[in-house]
Amino acid sequence: MQWIGPGDASYDEQRALFNSMIDKRPRLIGSCETTADVKSALDRARREGLEVAIRSGGHSVAGQSTNDNGLVIDLRAMKGVEIDPQRRRARVAGGCTWAEFDAAAQRHGLATTGGRVSTTGVAGLTLGGGSGWLERKHGLACDNLVAVEMVTADGRELRADDSQHQDLLWASKGGGGNFGVVTALEFALHPVGPTILGGLMAWPGDAAAQISRAYRDWADVAPDELGSGLVLLSGPPEEFIPPHLQNQPMVAIAVMWSGDIAEGTDFLQPLRFFEPDLDVVGPMPYAELQSMIDDPPGLRQYWSADYHDTFPDEALELYLEAGANRASPITQHLLLPWGGVLSDIDEDSTPLAQRHARWVTHPFATWEDAADDAANIAWVKDYRAANAPYTTGGVYLNFIGDEGSERISAAFGAKLDRLAAIKAEYDPGNIFAGNQNIQPRVSA
Template identity: 75%
Template sequence: MTTWIGPDTEGYDDQRALFNAMIDKRPRLIAGCASAADVREALDRAARDGLAVAVRSAGHSVAGQSSNDDGLVVDVRPMTGIEVDVAARRARVGGGCTWGELDAATQQHGLATTGGRVSSTGVTGLTLGGGSGWLERQHGLACDNLLAVELVTADGREIRADESQHQDLLWASRGGGGNFGVVTALELRLHPVGPTILGGLLLWPFDRGAEVARAFRDWADAAPDELGTGLVVISGPPEEFVPAHLQGQPVVAVVVCWNGDHAKGQELVQVMRDLAPEVDLVGPMPYVQLQSMLDDPPGLRQYWSADYHDSFPDGALDVFLEAGARRPSPMTQHLLLPWGGALARVDVDATPLSQRSARWVSHPFATWEDAAADDANIAWVREYRRANAPFTTGGVYLNFIGDEGDERIKAAFGAEKYERLSQIKGEYDPGNVFVGNQNIRPRATV
């Protein structure tokens, strides 16, 4: 049965709160939906009352697209069922599950699929938008492992899209975002992972940044697919494992996720260890622990962006590090992620995503507490992107950005794929009811 929550309902403020504290939207109604029938009821009411619709899973959309003002939010967080078929290596996942919940269920069997780097992220939103994670170079993006999607369309139809039916909708769901309906369940391919992997963090003082960054670039670019990694500028955390002179100071870190033979992984990591990091936390660890290592608590202010790169030359590294040195907030993470591997071997037409051949993604990830610092942190992200522009391809991974306009959406897909997505949107949501996303305008259908 649908749970209705309005401004006068106890707990309304908790229910409407999003991951990004910059977003303070006040929907007229929040419909807690535990089934497809509940979703149909919510959509019927939105149509009757003339209310705009937003769809919420975990609420991690940095632009706040999983809520609205004076509209209706279809909240699928009650849909948390997970069924793991160990023999078939697949999982059926409720539309409201987080990656932490899915990883916990699959790791009981030594299985996982590529998931987000923050455990509280929703499985549905991340997968529909592409699904970048530490396992992507070995097993592709989350959307590459999407086998089926069950959803409710704007006109109340319950549809299952898989390789035998509604193949166009399955294709569109592998990166086209939440444009086509309210997802109630996903089926995902699983792979042997862990449950103990070789993972952790290596950390150097920032004045070693140029040396470490160049070594990292060459090391990561040539690494086997089993290595998931990233270069990140952060502030040294106030933890016992961090030397006192680095706590609160800019540092350069390398994240390691090696899902393979541990001896081979240790040999590979030795290349970076030879640079004498001041903190070395890389060792055998549970995959689920690595998956939550970069978690931020809710209630912080967020502004992110991203760009693709075919290469990352010394000039780009200099721009990256210069921006890292002047982060306005010590909470900000400034990331450089290598792509390639299995991600790049997916057939170009298999999903809506374009520029699979990109080798790198830069990801300025601004996080802060004080509303008075909004302008400074947003300006930092934008200034980095302007300085970084000569080194970019023009493409973008949409899950890493906020609301940056139609041209950025089209750049994520390319003209031909955007046109195909627009036609599919026109078939399943001709009225653009599902506008709370990286929105694809529906092509008029006859």
């Protein structure tokens, strides 16, 4: 165990998060390598009356992996990935990132649904649900979660699986970090790669209306093997981007095909009919695709999201208008198709509500200067307000910041009461409140 405080040389580096809007100063950061370290950190928090935050990757856009004047239990030093290729199982330590998980599993041609950004923590993403390129074929990360090991608020070490603490395993499949400090996770794995069909196609911004309509209709009937996303953005100044698209508005389609490469190539032909100015879709390592859209830390972030059962022309017009009027050139406006296995899985198997949703809009504001905070936050909120008539009211919490209790209720629906009862059993004092918080149900 290493304790880091404001007087230590590494303090500012250790407290920094992916979202630079979050600038909090914990009294202590406990860098944990073992379960015993986690128990020690919780003991100290109790003794000194400190609020607790848990950090695995630090990608929470709401900054929920830190606090002011409290104690951060930092799991990033808790590493280790064990792959059992015969049973197709993985055991992953609580501080691992998706890059580390994917690299280990891909040595055996295996994977499970993971985050689209490889530096994201496995634990945080999975506990919040776990959206990724493989979700339409293999479900969310939480759908592949078969066990968790955690330290609860009272210092107990528990394992939740299909034979013990089943309620805790269920709650961990999307209910967030509300129930304890997760020190290890076990996943079911699937044959994927190591070579898949993936990459990016892009066109100039003035083609956005045509390409977006074509994409919507194409993706809406796609086989489960297709993971994809439409994004309105400015072309990054990268070598692989054609010069005439760099720093200019463009529309792009990210593609990941997890089935037969020849079949995937054939399925892409309707997009290639539109002669993309950039086409770098081809056979590539799955692990490389997983890091293709990694964003650097240190930028200011404000994200939100909404579900849609359908995405009619009227909703598409609003999406295009917002994309053309982004407040920052490095902001991205995403449209993601759900469906497939993700919506076929029994609604009651996880806490997540509205698994039937077909589309997710994800306004993803990113900028550099604090003076631009208000404009960028307003861009997200204005789009959500205009978009509201076409949404279901549901939301995937990993895609949003701190938007209040109503949005938490929208994410879980009628299952929130069951989560509150489980919270009351394992964390009645709401020690683990630094998250999309579920209040423990108060007994009569």
